[in-house]
Amino acid sequence: MNETAKEILTKLLKGNEQFVNGKYDAKNITIETLRGLCDHQNPHACVLSCSDSRVVPELIFEAGIGELFVVRVAGITVGPNVLESIEYAIKKLHVPLLMLLGHDNCGVMEYAQDSYPYIKDGFKSILKCVYPAIDKDKTALQNENILARQHTVWVEEFLINNSTIIRKAVEKDELYIAKCHLCHMTGRVSLVD
Numbered sequence: 001m002n003e004t005a006k007e008i009l010t011k012l013l014k015g016n017e018q019f020v021n022g023k024y025d026a027k028n029i030t031i032e033t034l035r036g037l038c039d040h041q042n043p044h045a046c047v048l049s050c051s052d053s054r055v056v057p058e059l060i061f062e063a064g065i066g067e068l069f070v071v072r073v074a075g076i077t078v079g080p081n082v083l084e085s086i087e088y089a090i091k092k093l094h095v096p097l098l099m100l101l102g103h104d105n106c107g108v109m110e111y112a113q114d115s116y117p118y119i120k121d122g123f124k125s126i127l128k129c130v131y132p133a134i135d136k137d138k139t140a141l142q143n144e145n146i147l148a149r150q151h152t153v154w155v156e157e158f159l160i161n162n163s164t165i166i167r168k169a170v171e172k173d174e175l176y177i178a179k180c181h182l183c184h185m186t187g188r189v190s191l192v193d
């Protein structure tokens with residue numbers, strides 16, 4: 001991991017610690033901040049997060065306006081638009097850190113567990129994205145929070161295998177991908193092995 005990515009990850013996890021301890025004190029959340037960034041942006045990191053209303057990256061990391069380039073999609077499932085949004089953050093905004101943020105009690109994981117191995121109309125692309133993690137280890141069918149973690153690991157593999165921009169950035173050590181998981185009861189974000 002390059003030094004900049006390490007520093008940013010440490011800062012985000014420190015911000016999360018503040019949130020967990022009820023010492024939330026975010027800076028850079030005023031109209032003045034936004035005005036200062038009216039014609040440019042320079043985010044520290046890209047976060048791929050679930051759309052779940054309980055997972056709000058800026059709040060749980062004590063981050064302000066302009067600090068995080070957030071891509072939110074149900075179940076952090078990746079399709080072409082999500083992939084290209086992340087690539088934009090890497091190629092154009094030069095973020096050195098990409099965080100994949102799964103979480104407890106994810107509705108998409110529950111739905112995938114209930115539906116596996118069938119693909120249902122209406123949620124095809126989402127289910128197709130979660131099933132590989134179940135295919136790999138069926139024990140994930142028993143616990144949605146374990147599945148969420150295994151899915152996050154799969155998402156990293158998928159991104160590296162399907163994006164030249166991401167793969168090259170990782171190979172050159174210009175990008176570090178941090179696989180993380182949010183626990184709802186504690187508010188703590190921890191790294192997934």
Ligand SMILES: [Zn+2]
Nearest residue numbers: 050052075106
């Ligand atoms: Zn979710």
